[in-house]
Amino acid sequence: MLYNKHIKPSFIIIGGVKCGTSSLYRYLNKHPNILPCKTKEPGVFNTRNILKTIYKLPWYFKLFPKKEYQGWVKADWITLTSDEQFENTSFKKKKEAGINYITGEASAATFVRAYPWLVKKIFPNIKLIVLLRNPTERFISHYKMRIRFANEGRKNYQQISLNEYITDQLNEFNKGSQKNVLSQGIYVAHLNRWLKYFPKNVVHLCETKALDNSISAQIELNKIFYFLCLEDFDFNSKWNKYNVSKKEIEVIDEKRRLDEFYSPYNTKLYNQFGIKF
Secondary structure, three states: OHHHHEOOOOEEEEEOOOOOHHHHHHHHOOOOOEEOOOEOOOOOOOOOOHHHHHHHHHHHHHOOOEOOOOEEEEEEEEEEOOOOOEEEEEEEEEEOOOOOOEEEEEOOOHHHHOOHHHHHHHOOOOEEEEEEOOHHHHHHHHHHHHHHHHHOOOOOOOOOOHHHHHHHHHHHHHOOOOOOOHHHHOHHHHHHHHHOOOOHHHEEEEEHHHHOOHHHHHHHHHHHHHHOOOOOOOOHHHOOOOOOOOOOOOOHHHHHHHHHHHHHHHHHHHHHHOOOO
């Protein structure tokens, strides 16, 4: 079988969107026992079309390194440059004989879009990593991304003020929209959806703010390495920040509106999982 020729993924960083999954994945791949997926965000589970997911599985398996292969493993990557432009990049890592490797991938939208039961069915022993960012900050970051897309002339993306965007999203949310950007920050609901199928001991939760500097990131990464049954690895000398937006916007009133919306959900998150924003 094709599947048996490749290293089976041991983990998936399933999200959330605009929570730092790209940075975390790059940091994890600095560990000598972790090899990357060929594509930064394959997103094979990011659809409610089950047949489409099954159809793409052979392609998905090929994204991970072959068991018997020795040599350079390349990962294609999209980064955000300092002038707010997306750029195709890549990084390479050498696979050597005699080393026990694991691999995994990071698809941020999996957290809100995937069927957890389908992920469990295909990978019954997979471990899940979830990054959680203050949902108000996450929403504003998502908005800024959409504005970049509008500036690039992408279809279905228009210039709109943050206040107008919040109002539009509130209206969609109140209508029960399943693709609502606001709902992506209701973490407690999404976590409970995953925990119906995965026990807590195979789901690692971490906060995006832990990646803000090399010291706190090192502590968090060692927790994740332990979670993945790997030795600690000191990567401070290789510290770097990825996909950091330089542009700031005035958000006092907008932040208040978002904080008020998320307050009851954040309280539930804290009561159930001990995470406080």
